[in-house]
Amino acid sequence: MTAAYTPNPTALGNSLWLTALIALLPLVTIFVTLGALRWKAHKAGLTSLAVAILVAILAFRMPVDLALLSATEGAVFGLFPITWIVMTAIWLYQVTVVSGRFEDLRETFNLVSDDPRVTAILIAFCFGGLMEALAGFGAPVAITGVMLMAVGFSALRAAMIVLLANTAPVAFGAIAIPIITAGNLTGIDYHDIGAYVGRQTPLLAAFVPLLLVFLADGRRGLRQTWPVALTVGVSFGVAQFISSNYVSVELTDIIASLVGLAAGVLLLQVWKPAGREEANERLRTELDREHAELGLTDPDAGGAGGVSTMTKIAVAQPITGSRIGMALFPYLLVIAVFSLAKLWGPLKDFLAGTDRKIHWPGLDGEILNAAGKPVSSTVYNFQWLSSPGTLLLICGFIIALVYRLPMRKAIGEFAATVHKMRFPMLTIASVLALAYVMNLSGQTITIGTWIAGTGAAFAFLSPILGWIGTAVTGSDTSANALFATLQQTAGAKAGIDPTLLVAANTSGGVVGKMISPQNLTIAATAVGLLGQESLIFRKVVAWSIGLLVILCLLVGLQSTVLSGMLP
Secondary structure (H helix, E strand, O other): OOOOEOOOOOOOOOOHHHHHHHHOHHHHHHHHHHHHOOOOHHHHHHHHHHHHHHHHHHHOOOOHHHHHHHHHHHHHHHHHHHHHHHHHHHHHHHHHHHOOOOHHHHHHHHHHOOOHHHHHHHHHHHHHHHHHHHOOOOHHHHHHHHHHHHOOOOHHHHHHHHHHHOOOOHHHHHHHHHHHHHHHHHOOOHHHHHHHHOOOHHHHHOOHHHHHHHHHHHHHHHHHHHHHHHHHHHHHHHHHHHHHHHHOOOOHHHHHHHHHHHHHHHHHOOOOOOOHHHHHHHHHHHHHHHHHHOOOOOOOOOOOOOOOOOOOOOOOOOOOHHHHHHHHHHHHHHHHHHHHHHHOHHHHHHHHHOOEEEEOOOOOOOEEOOOOOEOHHHEEEEOOOOOHHHHHHHHHHHHHHHOOOOHHHHHHHHHHHHHHOHHHHHHHHHHHHHHHHHHHHOHHHHHHHHHHOOHHHHHHHHHHHHHHHHHHHOOHHHHHHHHHHHHHHHHHHHOOOHHHHHHHHHHHHHHHHHHOHHHHHHHHHHHOOOOOHHHHHHHHHHHHHHHHHHHHHHHHHHOOOOHHHOO
């Protein structure tokens, strides 16, 4: 029987810096293979997983069986709930497509604005923020990606936009689970952490719609649409600040998304951006060029399942109120179901009561933390009913019934989605396996401890830990589970406000999510760019690093000259 294993941050010659450099090898591997070598995502993930296992065994002296068992738990977590959520989100979208109702959605958006750049803000930023608030775990990227393609965006541009848009609401996503997790681990009141985060991420959120417009249509589009972009961004940011500090941490993203959407709609009643027709023509030209370069045959095909997601410019008749209602029904249903499941106490408790805790065989109780106590991450939570994926599945069947889609056809679409997801499944499973091996072997905490040894300068670097944690795991919640306590301890030792650093970890994770291999795979799968994750990565990594630098400067200044910004 294998003896219990305790990670050692100085496993190599009692040297923290050397051990940390070796621990970085799996991350370097995945970023180099994706970004420089342009490998397929599943190959990059499997290779990086192999490196992580070798580092765990050879450098950190983790028993072979525990290293392999860590990988199996991570892989299963990657399949359920992560892949399950993405799969059901894409299938729900497919149900709307094959029913013939999805084409009405474009015309519904046109009632608010027929400018694709404005629509990108409303869909990716506002609606995506609402989905992140209620579901999280990649569902917003999957759903809004195909919605952007429906209004004319190329697959690559749609993926880039939704990944960038998904930064703003992440800290308060899934009813503020990342912040609540940090509070539970550190003992700091999560309302206090939320108030600090609410004085960091709103500053980024205020400018994200401007960046989205720039991604959508370059400098020309930014000049023509900046009033609505700034209005939505500032409204979202102000609402995020007010809600997180004075109303409700849990409801912050719901309130902010609705306020941002309302502000944008109100402005569009009295102001219209110029250049709509030219923007549509540029998008169409880009769409044709993308299909030619990527070897796709039908410019009107693609998306989640090879079914047309592009709609024709002209419609036979003006869209009616009933068609608008039916077009919006799937998304209103998702909002209603998730709101009830997350906010209505009796239903929330019932769903949580169906969860099954599985003590991972051979692993649970065998990994000890520095205090000599078993870590909790070796207990797998099987959320067979409460998972957002299961809720989306239920919504999908309800939508099929309302749309009068034959069950045989709906189930056939689900089978087709499962088949199409086979390589993304492998990618997500391998990336989560990598995360679990790095976490349980001590590689991740070693990297964090090394960075935390910079003393007072750590305030400027603390968001990097959240960025790394989310980039590896695809989850801001997981990043807080990894580093929140470390941030708290480092702050106490360096004389820096611990709550500020814990909040900085959460905010850093916000800008790391867009380069997570898990999220890249979700985006690529949703828009029909299977195997092109490395291309998407190269397009968004500079944005992620740039936002991280800004956040590092903000947190560093908040620890010194801008301390008056804090509660």
